[in-house]
Amino acid sequence: MTNAPALPIDAVIPQLRAALAESGRAVLIAPPGAGKTTGVPLALLPDIRGRILMLEPRRLATRAAAQRLAETLGEAPGGQVGFRIRGEAVPGRRIEVVTEGILTRMLQSDPSLPGVGCVIFDEFHERSLDADLGLALIVEAREAVRPDLQLLVMSATLDAQPVAQLLEGAPVIVAEGRAFPVETRWLERPLSGGTRLAVEAARLIAHAFAEETEGTLLAFLPGEGDIRRVAASLGDLPAEIVPLYGALPFAQQRAALSQPGPMRRIVLATAIAETSLTIPGVRVVVDAGRARRSRFDPASGMSRLVTERASRAEAEQRRGRAGRVAPGVCYRMWARAEEGAMPAFAPPEIASADLTGLALELAVWGGDPAQMAFLTSPPAAAMAEARALLADLGALDAAGRITPHGRLLAGLPVHPRLAHMLAVAGPAAADLAALLSARAPLKGDGTDVAALLRAMRNPEMGAIRAEAVRLRKRAPKAAVPGLVAGAMASLAYPDRIGLRRPGEAPRFILSGGRGAALPEGDPLAAGPLIVALDLDGAGVEPRIRLAAALSEGDLRSLHEGRITREAVCAWSPRDGRIIALQRERLGALTLTETPWPDPPVELRAAAAVEGLRALGLPWTAAAARLRSRMALLGEPMDDATLLADPDWLLPWLARARTSADLRALDLTEALTARLGWEGQQRLDRLAPPHFTTPLGRRVPIDYGAADPSIEVKLPEMYGVSAHPTVAGRPLRITLLSPAGRPVQVTTDLPGFWDSSYPEVRKDMRGRYPRHPWPEDPRAADPTMRAKPRGT
Structure with a gap:
């Protein structure tokens, strides 16, 4: 073992070892930074017969914990320390770090957990469904078949007594936390109800980054979308912006766990960064105070993710990330007075x-x-x-x-997709199941899986043939006999049934919504329906490496329960018009499509609104002037806001069908109706549409510029001694020559008469001698006429 630095957890290790030796179970409470994930498994190794199995709530934390444990022992994962996550396993002789769901699979396979001497639940405070299930199963297994199995539940923030009681009065050991103090700073007042989280979080992160000039800044945000929006807002900061969330590729996740370079780093993370991960150099934490949780919706029968206020325990966990390497600061995006209303702990997923x-x-x-x-x-x-x-x-x-x-399905030794295929199609599907389990070993013979099935007789297919024999023996009698390869394949991959797109290229839309393409000239490219069994996974439209032909008859007989019928009235950006159709659909596939001759008026109007969202509102000059005036009332008048609640516009859209109809729409009448009578009166009072010249001519006022403005010929303003105002501001007047060319722009007409007019008069008398240019314009009568010839 390498010379690892002392950890706060070291102080309670003797007490923990004694508790496990005496009762075989314990609960350990250790705040963030105590070192429980790394220190405890290694400290227990001398006492444990067999392997230590340690559970982590996330794949990234699993891999990172195994890496740190192995490094502490001076080796790489695969020696004494291994890990297992979905799709990847590195064996370890003494310690195996696994995701929580792996434990359930192990127990279902063999409740005695052979070779395992101790099970550790790390970060149990997260209370995931897999962790709660795993603990319940292992308690039963321990009572029934493994009383010698040692069991340890570790948590950073958890009410320990209920867990201790669940474990029949297990001892509770409490460790001290971080070695460095963390200063906490709150907002002076609560955020207003309409505040956008990403905007306020970006503002607070920028402030904290400027205030605290050392170390990495770790910001906790609810989800991937918030991280993307905040990252876009912080682009001007002199910092390396690093995202960290579960859906990121592993290589990008590792960037947040690597040592920072010369530029300061800002890590924008979800709750994935609350637990076992070590993010180097964190000195500043910004907590947006929100958490993303799964909620079951009984109306839809589906779970959905909702953003809720974080618990006080989660906030404390996040705060602790700032004090692991040096004194730190935690900025909380809520007022201190709000903490009393925050829940003490996050609700369990169960x-x-x-x-x-x-x-x-x-x-x-x-x-x-x-x-x-x-x-x-x-x-x-x-x-x-x-x-x-x-x-x-x-x-x-x-x-x-x-x-x-x-x-x-649970017992067949193949992927659940293939298990279901075997269960329905019976032994006839064994060859296909064996081939798909082997990942299509033959290359260069096209994509049709039927060619591989015919090649099963070849000697090089011996191992696959042996697997097919084994599966054929274990497969039940067919529920639906006589299925061909494509029909069987569709049972295994109902989300990869592909319908050919229009055009010459062999491109398909899959029932799961993804696009895919066959190689040019592939024999399957001529058919309308396929099942994509293997994709290269690259790009927006991955290449299909293995597929099977599917007939429409087999699709309908096997998947009738999945086919939906719908009537659609929607805007088609491709066609530039409203489409009204009746369809049969299988997932993202449109199987049949016929015209819907008379959809309801309200559906047509709603579809027209979607067209306006795509095309933009058609602003005529008159409508644009009205919009500029209405903006002075303090109401947002951008397209997105106006179309967010489009009820005001629907009566004018009933007859619209095409993009030409929408572009011909005059919004003036609709906007006027939206104002209502009182609004129109107020608008005319605050922002009149016209300026009346001394000659009684009405000149439209342009409200689109910084100041309300008009253009008027200079002689028409003779006799005006006070500068006109609109909405409490001077009117910006562009004075024109008799030919309509700009002469002067002013917001102070009396000042113009006194200062610039004499020089303008000299120039205008030479250019336009037939027009009057009086010495005293204040005393002159306004005019639009020239002198008669000869006068």
Whole structure:
């Protein structure tokens, strides 16, 4: 082991080892920066027979924790330390760091966890569904078959007593936290209700970056969209802006975990940065005070992500990131007085998430959630909804028990897609399942999977043939016999059923919404329907490497329940007009499309609004002048605002059909109606549309410039001794020559008469001798006429 620096957690290691030796279970509370993720597994190694299994809530944290543990031992992952995440595994002899869902799979396979001597739940305060399920399952497994298994729950911020009671009175050990103080700064007053989070967060980050001149700044934002918007706002700062969120490619995630260069760094992160990750050099934290949580919507039967106020525990966890390497500062985007209204802890995911997966796992396990060691019991209503869905899928019977079909899907040694294909199509699908499991080993013979199926007799396909034999023996009798390859493939990949796009190029739209393309000249390119079995994954429209032909008859017979019928009245940017159609759809695919001759007027008007959003509002000169006047009333008059609530415009759109109709629309009448009578009176009072000259001529006032302005011929203003005003401001007057050319621009007509007019008079008398140019314009009569010839 390398000479690792002392960690705050070291002080309680003897107490922790003693507790585990005596009772085999413990709860460890250690604030951020204590070093529990790195220090505890290594400290326990001498006491544990077998491997230590440590759970992390996220893949990035799993990989990073394994890397740090291995480095502390002076080696790379793959020696004493390994990790396992979805799709990737590096074995470790003594310590294995895994994501929380991996534990469930291991327990379902063998509840005795052979070779494992200790299980550690790290960052349990996040209370993910997988963590709660894993803890409930392992408590049962420990009681039933592994009483010697040591169990440790670690958390940074958690009410420890309920967990300790769940573990039959497990000892609670509390460690001191960070070694450096963190100053906390709040807003002087709460943000107003209409404040945009990204705008205010960018402002606070820029302020904190300017105030604190050392170290990395770590900002916590709710989601990827907020991170992108804030990053765009901070582009002018002399800093390296680094995003960090779960959907980022791993290489980009690693950038936030690397040592910063000479330029200061700002890391814009979601809650992924709250826990085990080590972000070097953080001295400043900016907390936007929001968290993204999964919420189950009973009306739709789906979970959706909502942004909510963070808990005090989450805020404390984030604050702690500023004090790991030196004294730090935490800026909180809320007033101190607001903290009393913040929840103490984040709600557990089990209380609000879609529980279908949990219900299936419990059905496979054979456990009753009411009798199991759940820290928070699954809500009865949500569990009932989940069981109903599983029953509809045939995974549960009427009594809520796992069905043979559901157990078969879990037990077949292939991907669940292929397991479902085997369950429906039977042994006939074994060759295809074996081929797809092998990732299409043959190249250069086109994309048609039928060619590979015919090649199964070749000697080089021996391993795949052996796998097919094994699957054929384990596959059930076909539920739908006689299916050809394309039909079977569509069972495995219902989201990759492809419909050819119009045109000569072999381009397809897949039922899941993605585009894809076959190579030019491929034999499958001539057909209208395929199933894309393997894609290269590159670009906006990936290349299809393996596919199967699909007939429309097989599509309809196997996927009739997925086909929807809809009537569509919408704006088509491609056609530049409103389209009204009746369609049959399978996901993103349009199977049939016929005209809808008479859609309701309100739908046509709404579609026209979408057209205006795409084309922009058609501003005639008169409408533009009216918009400029209305803007003086303090109301936003940009296109986006006007179209955000378009009810005022709908009566004028009932007959619009095409982009030409929309461009011909005169908005003046609609805007006037939007104002109403009182609004029109107020507008005419504050921003009159015209200026009346001394001759009684009405000149339109242009409100689009910085000051209200008019253009008028100079002789028409004779006799005016006081400068006209509009809306409390001087009118900007462009004085014109008799030929209509600008002579002078003024907001002080009396001053012009006194200062510049004599010189202008000399010039104008020479240029326009037939027009009157009096010495005293104040005393002269306004005129638009020239003198008669000969006078």
